[in-house]
Every structure is written in C-alpha cells, then in structure tokens.
Amino acid sequence: MSEHAIPTATSAGMPAAPLARWLGWIGQRSTLVAGLTITAVILFVGFIAPFLYPADPYAIHPAHALEGPSAAFPLGTDELGRDELALLLSGGFATLVVALPAAILAFVVGVAYGLAAGLAPAWLDRLMMRILDAVLALPSLIILIFFASLVTLDNTSLILLLGLISWPGLARLVRNEALAQRGRDFVLAAEQLGAGRMYIARVHLLRVMAPVLVVNGTFMVGDSVFALSSLSFLGLGVQPPQVSWGSLLESALDIIALDPWWLILPPGLLVFGSLLAASLTGQGLLQRWGGHR
C-alpha cells in the first residue's frame, strides 16, 4: 500500500519526511482509514478479545449484582451479577457469526438475481422487477419479524432468514448497472464475437461493476449487524441463554429505572460502531473510486 503513497506525496512537489508523507496519505483517505480502523476494532472485539479475556460470561456473582465498572469487573455487572464485559464479548461473537455469513449470502443472491434479470429477455426482466418491487414494498425488518415468528430460531435459520431477505436492494442496483453496461461497445463486441451470456456476465459485467459491488457489499455487512441486533432487541433474534448485543440492550432496558448506564452504552456503541465502520469504509471507497466511474 505504501508504494502508492510515494507518487501522491512527490506529486505535491515537496520532499516530505516519512511521517508527514504517511500523515498526508492518511489525510487523503481519512474516511476510509477511520472506517477500516473501526472495522478492525469490531472484529477484534468479536473474534480475538474473547480469548484474551477468558472470564465466564454466564458465571453468576450474586454479591456483585448490578455494580458499576470496577477493577474486578471492567464494565460492571448485570442484574444477575454476570460480568458485563464477558457478556459483551460473547454477544459480539454471537452477533458477528450470524451477521457476516448472512451478509455474504445476501450479496451472492442479490448479484445473481440482478445479473439474471439484467441479462434476461425484456418480459422476464419486467416480471422479475415487479417481484422485486413487491419484496421491496415491505421494509426488511417487517419481513424479518414476520418470518422470525414462524420458524425456530437458531444460528442457521437466522443466517438464512437475514441472507434471503436482505438482497433485493443490491439486486435492483446490479440489474440497472447490467442493463446500462449491456449496451456498451465492448459488451456488444464480445457478443458479436460469440461470447455467451454467462461469459459476458462473468468477464465483463462483474468486472466493470466490481467497485459498486464492493461498496454496496460493505454497506450490507453493516445492515446485517443492524438487522440482527434489531431482531435480537425485539426478542426475535439470537435466543437465550446466548446473549447478543441487541438482547443485552433489551435486558438493560428492563431495569433502566435503576440507571444502569454501563449496561446500555457498550452494546449500543458496538452496534453503532459496526454500522459506522461499514458506512465510513463504503463512503471512503466511493471517494477513492468515484473518479474512475
């Protein structure tokens, strides 16, 4: 990455010191760097921190119930006397282990549906778009709540649920892009040369769309964490005894009259951080690639 920094710094015509050059590089990409930094923090909390802080999240310490942060319990305890930091880390893993695969599933389905519609004959495309309209007419949280009440909730069903419901936005985008690119000279030339639809989709369309796909894929990861946390907050996501960021906030709200700020701020900030990480990273990438499109 640092190789790219040199031409940017020298093009300014200044023999910059390494630190200044590095700061300049960061400064030009502040949004992206901020996004990636928060992403790293979130991933650290979910996947690495649980090993560094091995306290049992489900151990009950009745003598220390609902205590604020202290040396023994860095983030305090909940109303049962469980270590909030340990709960938060365990909840982070539970959240990410569902939200990340769900985002990937939604991404794959969205790209496939969008490309299929974009390359299909006009009548099929029109039908597929009307179906998309019908799905998009329902806010995804509404469909999620509806299905979550119908099925048995576990990690697999939650991944399928989130993944199979969060794709229509991306599908529409991919279809519109595919239609726009389909008429361009290089695609027409490939068609003339006898390239099949699959080949065109794979080699030309996907490659041209790659920036759009990466940016929107990034947003989808944030949306996925948010959707799962909302569901869990409503009691329709990750099920007890396993905790998650959404359900931790929900149980803190039950005893909010006791002013347990240490139970509300951390899970809320982590969901906020996940969304912020995705939106800053996506925005940062858009800024970098904006000129190329």
Next chain:
Amino acid sequence: MIRMVGTRLASSTLTIFILVTMVFFMVHLTPGGPAYSILGMKATAASVAELNQRLGLDQPIIEQYGIWWWHLLHGQLGYSYLLSRPVGELLWQYEINTLVFYTVSIVVSTLLSILIGLVQGVYFGRWPAKLIGGLQLAFYALPAFFVAAMLVLWFSVQLKILPASGITNLRLADPGVGSYAAHLVLPVTTITLLTVASLSRYFGEAVHEELGKDYVRTARAKGVGFPAILFGHVLRNALRPLVTILGLSFPYIFTGGVIVESVFNYPGLGWLMWRSALSQDYPILIAIVLLIGILTVVGNLLADLVNGLLDPRASYE
C-alpha cells in the same frame, strides 16, 4: 400524463397482487403450517387436525388461496387468536396512535431537515457544511434502539423530566392533552434524529445543486438579493425531490417505528406487530404486513404522481 398515470397504476396493482400472493405462500409454506405454531408444545395430531379444519387449513391450497382473496376483498381479516377480536377493529384502534405519532414525527423532521439542508447547501464545501455532513453520517449509523435507550436514560431516569413509557398517564382520571404530548416527546425525538440524518442530506445536496444553476446566476446578475433568491426560487425547486424521498421513506419510518414503539411501549401498529410476533398471532401479523406493503406501494405511486404534476418532465422518463 394520463398515459403515465395508467402505467404506474397498472404496475402498482400488479405489485400489490404479487405482494398478497407472496404473503399467502409465506404463511402456508412454513414447516407444519400455522396450526403447529399456534398450538406449540400442546400440538397432537388430533388437535392439529381439528384446528386445521376450524381455520379452513385442510382445504386444497388453491382453494385456500381463492378463499384468501375472497376474504381480503370483503375486508374480512379474521380474528386475533389471543385477543379474540376482529383484526380490522384492532388495527384501526392502534393505527390512530401510530398516525398521530408519525404525522408529528414527519412534520418535525421535515422542517428540521429543510433548515439544516439550507445551511448545508449555502455553506457547501466550507466548515459548517462539513460539520453537518459528519454529523449526518454519524446519526445515520445510530441504531434506533440505542438512541431511544439513551434518551430514556437521560431524560426519564437521570433528569426525570419526561415520561419513558406509554401513551398517557393512566393513573390520572383525565390526563389531558398535555400528558399525551409529553409522552410523544421522546419517541418523536428518536424518529426525528434518525430521519433527519438522511432527509437533510438529500435536501442539502438539492439546495447546493439548485444554487449552481443558471437561473440563480441570472437573478443575481439582475441584482436580486441572496435571501430573495434562496427563499423565492431555490427553496421551492429544491423541495421537489423531497416529495419523492418522503414517499420512499415511509416504510423506513415504520421500521424505526416498530423499535421505537416497543421501547416506549407506545400502543401503535409497530407495537401491535411486535407483540403479535412474539405470541405468534398470525391474523394480526398478516394484516399488518399487507397494510404496510400496500401503503408503501400507494405511497410510491402518490410520490410519482405528485412529481409528475410538479415537474412534467418526470412523466416522460
């Protein structure tokens, strides 16, 4: 114009048809069907068969699909399993609360967005606009449940100045309008904080774009004062896309509404949906899902039509 209204109407009708069909199959494709979910742990083969017969679920699926449409077209939405009351009646009761809540929220957030958007558009590229842009990005990423919980923590628990829950003070015989209004403050603030983030951004961009157009330069060259240009021309033109965005944002306001209503125990449609989902009260759930879907399609259609009236060019797209 008439042609455009025709095609939009036809495509909206088709969308609603697909939506209704989709919801029907959503319910009937679940493993075991509704009977198992309703009976839960108590389900035996005999009780499931009995319930299926009572609910008409033992008919062939095509016939059920026909009955489903017949009932919908006659406005029969069934009975709530748990509350044993007609769904239509229940929905109406909760809908009124939601309507009050959303109307206040939308008016407040639109006015605030216009104000913020004007500042952002006028100061585009300078620090006030950059500051606003950063705040918009941050608020856009704030989850509704977090905002709601923090507001309750600050204003209800720590400062004790605003009620945290419900629609009015039930302990008083005649709580008066003031109590209703006080109970709306925190829910409306939550929704406003969340919607203003995106709404003001769109509006700010529209203002900036309008300010760069030729008619503004002409007006300035003629010596028209900046306030007169801003409020006389730019504001009106920049408001146009807001119609579309308000139409499109309706479902998202409702989505936020489910969370907000559940946090504040505000007895609106979102709250009803949440409670019905937890207790698997399908007739209510289905009715709400259909209602939201149809309202969204109609909302988009209206936004299109209003835009067509405001800007004839839009009809030819």
